[in-house]
Amino acid sequence: MSRVVVVAGATSGIGRATARAFAERGDRLVLAARAPQTLAEVREECAGVEALTVPTDVTEPGALEALAEATIERFGRIDVWVHTAAVMAYGRFDELPERVFEQVVRTDLLAAAGAARVALRHFRATGAGTLILTGSVLGHITAPYMSAYVASKWGLQGLARTLQQELRDSPDIRLCLVNPGSVDTPVYQQAANYLGQVGRPPPPVAGPQRVARAIVDCVDRPRREVSVGRLNVVLRAGFTVLPGVYDVLVGPLMRLAGLSGRPVGAHDGTVFAPNPAGESVRGGHLPDLRQLVSGPVGAVGAALRRRFG
Numbered sequence: 001m002s003r004v005v006v007v008a009g010a011t012s013g014i015g016r017a018t019a020r021a022f023a024e025r026g027d028r029l030v031l032a033a034r035a036p037q038t039l040a041e042v043r044e045e046c047a048g049v050e051a052l053t054v055p056t057d058v059t060e061p062g063a064l065e066a067l068a069e070a071t072i073e074r075f076g077r078i079d080v081w082v083h084t085a086a087v088m089a090y091g092r093f094d095e096l097p098e099r100v101f102e103q104v105v106r107t108d109l110l111a112a113a114g115a116a117r118v119a120l121r122h123f124r125a126t127g128a129g130t131l132i133l134t135g136s137v138l139g140h141i142t143a144p145y146m147s148a149y150v151a152s153k154w155g156l157q158g159l160a161r162t163l164q165q166e167l168r169d170s171p172d173i174r175l176c177l178v179n180p181g182s183v184d185t186p187v188y189q190q191a192a193n194y195l196g197q198v199g200r201p202p203p204p205v206a207g208p209q210r211v212a213r214a215i216v217d218c219v220d221r222p223r224r225e226v227s228v229g230r231l232n233v234v235l236r237a238g239f240t241v242l243p244g245v246y247d248v249l250v251g252p253l254m255r256l257a258g259l260s261g262r263p264v265g266a267h268d269g270t271v272f273a274p275n276p277a278g279e280s281v282r283g284g285h286l287p288d289l290r291q292l293v294s295g296p297v298g299a300v301g302a303a304l305r306r307r308f309g
């Protein structure tokens with residue numbers, strides 16, 4: 001049966017891949033983020049299913065309630081709420097402007113809590129529904145120069161677990177926290193930067209479609225927490241069992257694998273306003289298989305076919 005799915009954070013990365021994945025299953029969509037022009041593009045990508053776009057800044061008072069109301073008005077119900085809206089900021093804690101730190105926490109933690117409040121009130125009234133929040137492996141471990149993001153993701157981890165305990169009386173209302181490791185999305189380039197060099201996802205890097213599949217799968221097979229990333233378990237074990245060793249290694253590893261070395265001037269990235277030009281499903285940190293097939297690999301294949309076929 002076609003479900004009504006709200007995706008907040010639908011214009012880029014994991015949220016955009018998730019919108020497409022639900023569309024492929026024939027679900028009806030409500031697409032939300034700040035950039036209206038990119039929302040219209042995503043609606044085009046989801047052609048074939050009914051999709052409503054609702055330009056929304058999740059940090060604005062009343063915005064999440066308005067998103068829920070627009071959904072009910074159009075579709076009469078909400079079955080699934082996926083919250084992927086988030087921003088990131090690089091910088092040493094004492095050098096990161098307070099306003100940037102606070103806006104990251106407002107977006108990544110407080111707005112996720114706001115979405116949970118709106119979605120769960122609706123689900124409690126109707127008796128059923130699935131809420132999917134996106135945490136991170138950084139909700140279980142820490143990394144330098146990402147204090148606002150890490151603090152938000154640890155807060156989200158605690159919030160999700162608390163809400164899951166409160167929901168034990170309502171077995172038809174599900175809350176799933178999806179925790180990716182490194183994913184190839186634009187979030188690293190879109191981040192505010194007060195560190196002087198551009199960030200990047202440390203390897204191994206997963207494709208956003210993989211996280212999208214995990215999110216869709218959570219609706220069919222709800223679980224409390226889903227980890228997407230081959231090193232997540234190892235990182236969590238190292239952080240917990242050998243904290244002293246972890247703390248010695250994490251700084252050098254972050255500088256080696258998590259930062260590109262490419263210099264950049266101080267800027268606020270998308271923390272306060274969207275950058276539609278930088279929005280896409282992928283961040284360009286992994287080769288796109290389709291481009292490889294139509295590019296060099298395809299050319300070699302065509303040459304071999306001409307020679308031998």
Ligand SMILES: NC(=O)c1ccc[n+]([C@@H]2O[C@H](COP(=O)([O-])OP(=O)(O)OC[C@H]3O[C@@H](n4cnc5c(N)ncnc54)[C@H](OP(=O)(O)O)[C@@H]3O)[C@@H](O)[C@H]2O)c1
Pocket residue numbers: 008009010011012013014015032033034035038056057058059083084085086087107134135136137179180181182183184185186187188190201270273274275
């Ligand atoms: N990429 C990774 O490696 C990774 C790893 C672990 C966890 N995650 C988590 O996965 C989720 C998705 O991240 P991503 O990598 O896909 O990021 P992304 O490509 O940068 O997408 C972020 C989305 O959030 C929206 N957004 C940001 N601020 C907003 C606001 N105030 N109001 C409404 N929408 C807002 C953006 O649209 P507008 O700017 O147009 O509003 C965009 O659609 C996040 O929770 C992130 O923390 C990502």
